[in-house]
Amino acid sequence: TRTLDLAVVAGDGIGTEVVEQGLLVLEAALDADGPTLTTTDYDLGARRWHATGETLTDADLAAVRRHDAILLGAIGDPGVPSGVLERGLLLKLRFALDHYVNLRPGRLYPGVRSPLAEPGEVDFVVVREGTEGPYVGNGGAIRAGTPHEVANEVSVNTAFGVERVVRDAFARAAARPRKKLTLVHKHNVLVHAGHLWRRTVEAVNADFPDVTVDYLHVDAATIFLVTNPSRFDVIVTDNLFGDILTDLAAAITGGIGLAASANINPDRTAPSMFEPVHGSAPDIAGQGKADPTATVLSVALLLDHVGQSAAARRVEAAVAADLAERGSAERVRSTAEVGKDIAARVAG
Amino acid sequence: TRTLDLAVVAGDGIGTEVVEQGLLVLEAALDADGPTLTTTDYDLGARRWHATGETLTDADLAAVRRHDAILLGAIGDPGVPSGVLERGLLLKLRFALDHYVNLRPGRLYPGVRSPLAEPGEVDFVVVREGTEGPYVGNGGAIRAGTPHEVANEVSVNTAFGVERVVRDAFARAAARPRKKLTLVHKHNVLVHAGHLWRRTVEAVNADFPDVTVDYLHVDAATIFLVTNPSRFDVIVTDNLFGDILTDLAAAITGGIGLAASANINPDRTAPSMFEPVHGSAPDIAGQGKADPTATVLSVALLLDHVGQSAAARRVEAAVAADLAERGSAERVRSTAEVGKDIAARVAG
Numbered sequence: 269t270r271t272l273d274l275a276v277v278a279g280d281g282i283g284t285e286v287v288e289q290g291l292l293v294l295e296a297a298l299d300a301d302g303p304t305l306t307t308t309d310y311d312l313g314a315r316r317w318h319a320t321g322e323t324l325t326d327a328d329l330a331a332v333r334r335h336d337a338i339l340l341g342a343i344g345d346p347g348v349p350s351g352v353l354e355r356g357l358l359l360k361l362r363f364a365l366d367h368y369v370n371l372r373p374g375r376l377y378p379g380v381r382s383p384l385a386e387p388g389e390v391d392f393v394v395v396r397e398g399t400e401g402p403y404v405g406n407g408g409a410i411r412a413g414t415p416h417e418v419a420n421e422v423s424v425n426t427a428f429g430v431e432r433v434v435r436d437a438f439a440r441a442a443a444r445p446r447k448k449l450t451l452v453h454k455h456n457v458l459v460h461a462g463h464l465w466r467r468t469v470e471a472v473n474a475d476f477p478d479v480t481v482d483y484l485h486v487d488a489a490t491i492f493l494v495t496n497p498s499r500f501d502v503i504v505t506d507n508l509f510g511d512i513l514t515d516l517a518a519a520i521t522g523g524i525g526l527a528a529s530a531n532i533n534p535d536r537t538a539p540s541m542f543e544p545v546h547g548s549a550p551d552i553a554g555q556g557k558a559d560p561t562a563t564v565l566s567v568a569l570l571l572d573h574v575g576q577s578a579a580a581r582r583v584e585a586a587v588a589a590d591l592a593e594r595g596s597a598e599r600v601r602s603t604a605e606v607g608k609d610i611a612a613r614v615a616g
Numbered sequence: 617t618r619t620l621d622l623a624v625v626a627g628d629g630i631g632t633e634v635v636e637q638g639l640l641v642l643e644a645a646l647d648a649d650g651p652t653l654t655t656t657d658y659d660l661g662a663r664r665w666h667a668t669g670e671t672l673t674d675a676d677l678a679a680v681r682r683h684d685a686i687l688l689g690a691i692g693d694p695g696v697p698s699g700v701l702e703r704g705l706l707l708k709l710r711f712a713l714d715h716y717v718n719l720r721p722g723r724l725y726p727g728v729r730s731p732l733a734e735p736g737e738v739d740f741v742v743v744r745e746g747t748e749g750p751y752v753g754n755g756g757a758i759r760a761g762t763p764h765e766v767a768n769e770v771s772v773n774t775a776f777g778v779e780r781v782v783r784d785a786f787a788r789a790a791a792r793p794r795k796k797l798t799l800v801h802k803h804n805v806l807v808h809a810g811h812l813w814r815r816t817v818e819a820v821n822a823d824f825p826d827v828t829v830d831y832l833h834v835d836a837a838t839i840f841l842v843t844n845p846s847r848f849d850v851i852v853t854d855n856l857f858g859d860i861l862t863d864l865a866a867a868i869t870g871g872i873g874l875a876a877s878a879n880i881n882p883d884r885t886a887p888s889m890f891e892p893v894h895g896s897a898p899d900i901a902g903q904g905k906a907d908p909t910a911t912v913l914s915v916a917l918l919l920d921h922v923g924q925s926a927a928a929r930r931v932e933a934a935v936a937a938d939l940a941e942r943g944s945a946e947r948v949r950s951t952a953e954v955g956k957d958i959a960a961r962v963a964g
């Protein structure tokens with residue numbers, strides 16, 4: 269495309285601050301022969317909900333759908349009841365736009381401090397399923413608020429849904445030097461869902477014979493993430509396990525200030541969405557303290573998705589250079605300063 | 617009681633090795649005015665299943681039920697299909713004997729190496745619900761093995777089940793110096809189950825006004841476990857989140873070789889069960905390499921449960937002393953040597 273027509277959902281709290289810097293870096297990364305960037309802001313999130321009671325209307329969704337991609341900052345504030353914006357906006361976007369690949373790199377950049385004493389080389393990617401599992405919203409309660417309440421949550425897993433994300437994960441593994449795929453589940457307890465995942469990985473492996481496959485229960489996977497994170501190359505897992513593992517992965521690679529994510533619709537039947545893993549952080553909002561790096565790295569994932577891989581690598585290299593110097597920096601920079609510095613490096 | 621009538625399920629792999637040492641220490645810990653120990657071995661696990669196809673018969677269960685407590689080593693070997701012994705034996709015991717409190721201390725003993733660069737002081741306890749949640753086995757699949765398969769797993773949560781474990785957790789928090797309880801769930805996504813947990817914690821807090829309560833989403837909890845584990849005192853959480861968090865907790869406090877657990881029926885309508893968190897480790901079985909410390913610490917939890925707190929403290933002190941010297945030891949001791957050394961310290 270000659271244009272890159274972006275929907276921008278800056279959202280709440282630090283969301284607006286980090287998205288501003290993400291856009292600055294995106295502009296800097298798109299070179300003369302690249303697409304021309306146009307952006308449209310969407311007022312979605314806590315602010316809108318407080319004002320109108322709306323989360324994501326049909327009209328919003330139809331409008332967002334027409335863009336090439338979505339850049340999202342963060343959603344939510346403490347005044348909104350838990351679940352309202354998560355289910356009604358963030359997950360609604362992921363489900364409606366069929367973001368079945370939730371891609372989250374776990375990479376420890378040189379110079380970044382990990383809480384691990386000996387992290388080793390950490391460079392893996394989690395392919396988290398994004399449209400099934402316990403996230404489907406198929407739960408309910410009877411006799412709520414009484415001593416006889418029963419509250420159920422149903423994890424729904426389909427051969428269709430599992431196969432497409434497993435296939436994507438295999439393709440990613442096959443394209444990486446180590447060509448290793450680890451399935452994470454809990455098939456000794458969640459036998460039905462777990463065995464579907466296991467059988468699917470075994471079957472799809474036939475199409476990717478170069479990829480080595482192993483399996484870990486989710487509990488064991490958390491152990492290896494802190495004792496031997498280098499063992500991981502590509503991880504494929506369900507929606508909830510992926511949520512848990514990627515926060516842990518972020519923690520061991522420098523924190524959620526650096527953790528990027530892409531909600532990808534690989535079939536391109538709807539725009540993909542790029543967002544930092546962190547939330548709106550109301551405690552530090554409006555103070556210029558937020559680290560925009562996670563959003564900047566999400567912009568790199570966006571550039572990859574729209575075919576601008578060279579620009580994506582430039583952004584990653586600029587971030588790497590910026591991170592390498594942070595340890596020796598004299599003072600902590602503001603959100604805007606970090607964005608400006610990275611953008612300057614990208615521009616060259 | 618003047619006797620302590622123990623059911624021993626040594627199980628498979630390293631299970632038999634570590635249980636032998638656990639019993640040695642238990643004998644040493646029971647002093648002259650303590651109860652007299654009698655033990656009955658139960659042949660349950662992979663060996664029995666390979667020989668007879670049985671996991672846990674009604675007769676087994678009735679027999680086990682008559683004991684004061686159960687000491688379990690580890691269950692399983694690679695020749696048994698995933699889920700058969702987990703669902704048919706281990707979880708069947710936990711559910712049938714109503715082990716609704718799955719207690720798992722997370723304690724970093726002086727001298728023990730953590731993979732964390734700066735673990736700080738780590739001393740918390742996880743109260744994992746043991747009889748509900750995604751572990752209930754209420755799942756199923758249709759069209760299994762076809763491209764149209766749908767596999768569901770249902771997490772069942774009841775006011776009855778949540779309240780009793782939350783109450784137990786509050787009582788434990790109230791008895792500790794810091795009096796702090798952290799609920800871990802994911803109520804922004806699993807809204808029905810999550811809100812039941814949340815409302816229950818709020819309600820029970822009224823009966824424990826001295827206890828300070830906070831809340832973390834499970835993904836955020838994994839971050840804090842590696843960046844600031846000292847923040848935790850008592851954690852209460854559901855069956856699956858508890859499974860995940862306690863393996864991570866074990867990893868940051870020296871590994872599963874040290875991680876103890878108690879499956880407690882606080883109403884004492886059936887015997888409680890004490891077991892190391894680790895599995896049967898077929899790769900090192902029969903070589904005297906397994907660390908019996910997790911089983912020994914599970915024995916301390918057993919002693920607490922049967923009212924022998926002084927003996928429990930002696931076992932913990934002996935373990936602490938043993939651990940403190942391991943770093944400077946000239947060679948790695950065998951399973952039996954570690955057991956003998958700890959037993960000798962306990963005896964005096």
Ligand SMILES: CC(C)[C@H](C(=O)O)[C@@H](O)C(=O)O
Pocket residue numbers: 354358359511545804805835
């Ligand atoms: C906010 C929440 C619904 C979301 C999730 O659970 O997916 C977040 O934790 C994430 O990982 O993007």
Ligand SMILES: CC(C)[C@H](C(=O)O)[C@@H](O)C(=O)O
Pocket residue numbers: 456457487702706707859893
């Ligand atoms: C073996 C398995 C069923 C079990 C569980 O998931 O509870 C184990 O991981 C544990 O934590 O005791």
